[in-house]
Amino acid sequence: MTNRKVGIVGAGAVGATAAYTLSMMGTCREIVLFDIADGVAKGKSIDMAQANYYSSNPTIITAALDASDIKDCDIVVVTAGVPRKGDMTRADLLMINAKIIKQVVTNIKENSPNAIIICVSNPLDVMTYVTKRITGWENNRIIGLAGALDGSRMAYQIQKLTGVNASQAGSLVIGDHGENMIPLPHKISVGDIPLTQLISKDEMEGIIERTKNGGAEIVKHLGTSGYYGPGRAIAHMVEAILNDSKTIISSSVILNGEYGYSDVSVGVPVVLGASGVERIIELDLDEHTKEKFAISVKSIREGIDILEENNFFKSEKE
């Protein structure tokens, strides 16, 4: 990984915030922004490049005029897609975003054939699966943003409740990045002690509910999805890969027998390093959590099934 180049497809709020955060952190040498809307990527990239004047470690930020300019990237972040609006469910987004992803990913496959793809488009787990199917790449090179964001939302809830700085909280949210996500606050340590030592069972349930509702809460106020949290979470994943830090981050990945499932993408704790997903950590789940995980997987499979029924994968052969 020598050129430390990151492509970001979709220069909307999430993609642009990810680019800006990365450039402020000085994580990569070069960022290329692409957006289907004319001028957006160009304008934002110039703005960010100028902000870099104050950075001690300036990142080169440019706009891709054409999708084929996302070339020779180490990582490509896919944020393209229609955003979720007020009462729109993730399922509504399914077909329209799957088609967008198909086009984007086909371009990446051609122009950045060695990249690792971080998928951010919703419904996240299904889009990550689509990315895998369309590229046909190894499982370790396809990663969906899920736990990095949901975990930060959980950490926020923990800090709100306990007053203890929760930057130390882990990112243990597994399952789908949607209605059936499974926050595991009872496994988290805040500071050097387990959260179970700090709060009651009822409070723990409250944290789980509010974490699950974290995205929708922002949509309710803003009328559209949040982007600061997602932007920073993406930067966290990019950093782990480029720095080969072998950091554990819950992410949506293609399972191959782990947790008893295969041929589906779902959130589990994984080790992220230079090769992408370097290891899938199999937590010892209790029966109750196993049931929740099964429901989560089922909901993702339903999304995949809808795509199958509409012959979405028909044109590609594996």
Next chain:
Amino acid sequence: MASKVTVIGTGNFGSTVAFILAMRGSCHEVVLRGRNINVAKGKALDMSQAANAAREHTIVRAAEGPEDMAGSEIVVITAGAPRTPGMNREDLLLKNAKIVKSYSLEIKEHAPNAIVIVVSNPLDVMTYVAYKYTGFPRARILGMAGILDAARMAHFIYEKLGYGAGQIRATVMGGHGDTMVPLPKFTTVAGVPIEDLFDSEEIGEIVRKTKNGGAQIVDLLGDGSAYYAPAKSTAVMVDAILKDTKQIHSCAVYLEGEYGYSDIVSGVPAMIGAKGVEQIIQMTLKTLQIARFKNSVASVQEMVDSLHESGFFDDCEKTNDK
């Protein structure tokens, strides 16, 4: 608000603490107080110049006398004779108790509002001595122990695991000595319990290595003890106070009934912020852990008792609760 931290002791430990603070720009001023003023001045100049290279604002200067501690928000006591090979922490007891006592009295006079971080060994007893001789409320007297022990435990976990660096949350309670109480049941890697990653034999090995962590380095160095990890652990506490982070760290604090003990210092999880120890966290311990903690407290108590017997505390103004 100009923030000021005094570091007492210009040996490897004190110097490294000051250097880390200067490199991070944690405070505006670091005062180095050592017996050899020229050495303190030389190191202060060197660090001030390094701060400029790092484009940080911290100025390091040497104290000419105890009055230069005035206005410090935090005073770190690293002074004391180092542990040499074959010497156990207990050997250092009386020698270092006298040193910590004299600095505590200086702090009381010249920096009466400071928060004191004690790192001299044997740690828990020295923290107790500082508590008694400064006469400060217990919230302002902290011993650095648990952060270092937890860091060592995390290191041995990472060494075995090969991933998850920076995400390991290890918990160590009790005294900073041979009776420390590592708590593998409360130890996680990004939330994953180490019991999901290691078998009980491997965990036992990690615990053994952690307990031996300090001695291992003493043996290797041949002359003196570790200071990089101890200094960083101390800087973590300084940052927690100056930035009012309210993070939970295991620290040696004076107990007043917590975990069933009073008038003694031991390592417990505490929330650290601008006021020092803002809250002591009482964890639910299992029977075995309770027994180990008891054992740990008893070993600290023994040393405190031996200081009492030697008449060390006879001139102490602070009423003894015992």
